[in-house]
Amino acid sequence: MWIYIAIGGGVLLLLLIILIANYNRFVRLDKKVDEAFSTMDIYLVKRWELIPKLVDTVKGYMAHERDTLERITALRNTSYDGLSSSEKIRTNTALSKNLGQVAMAVEGYPDLKASANFMQLSQVLYQVEDEIAQSRKYYNGTVRMLNTKVETFPGVIFAKLFGFHSREMYEATPIQRSDVQVRI
Numbered sequence: 187m188w189i190y191i192a193i194g195g196g197v198l199l200l201l202l203i204i205l206i207a208n209y210n211r212f213v214r215l216d217k218k219v220d221e222a223f224s225t226m227d228i229y230l231v232k233r234w235e236l237i238p239k240l241v242d243t244v245k246g247y248m249a250h251e252r253d254t255l256e257r258i259t260a261l262r263n264t265s266y267d268g269l270s271s272s273e274k275i276r277t278n279t280a281l282s283k284n285l286g287q288v289a290m291a292v293e294g295y296p297d298l299k300a301s302a303n304f305m306q307l308s309q310v311l312y313q314v315e316d317e318i319a320q321s322r323k324y325y326n327g328t329v330r331m332l333n334t335k336v337e338t339f340p341g342v343i344f345a346k347l348f349g350f351h352s353r354e355m356y357e358a359t360p361i362q363r364s365d366v367q368v369r370i
Contacts, residue, residue, distance in 0.1 A: 208344040226321035
């Protein structure tokens with residue numbers, strides 16, 4: 187009789203250890219994704235704050251590109267702090283698309299391209315975009331690890347049990363995927 191109780195207790199203890207270990211893995215992965223998004227978010231906010239300066243500099247030169255500038259301004263006027271993670275990803279994807287259109291339009295304005303203020307802002311923007319790209323890569327890597335754990339067996343069982351779910355990847359826009367035009 188005691189042997190059955192000991193075996194039953196051992197099995198319960200083993201199940202408890204497996205349950206705790208899986209829960210802790212999910213918590214670590216979830217926190218890693220949160221940390222990666224937070225890192226990326228810092229750079230997105232930096233770009234968010236840089237955009238009005240860039241738009242103001244470009245406005246005077248690009249009167250007929252008003253639609254693009256107005257779309258950027260409208261996106262930028264959204265309260266960033268009030269956005270969810272998914273909304274931040276979608277809004278920044280739209281900003282990237284529109285900033286790419288501004289960069290292409292700038293080619294037709296030699297005076298603007300020669301402006302020291304524009305050159306400085308462009309340099310800072312390129313640096314921030316590079317930082318965003320690096321942090322997106324890290325974020326997507328952590329999301330991939332979490333999503334793999336959430337969507338594969340036996341993780342899918344524990345994910346449902348503990349309430350963990352897949353996260354959204356940060357994907358490139360079609361403009362970001364297209365070839366870069368280099369003009370000399």
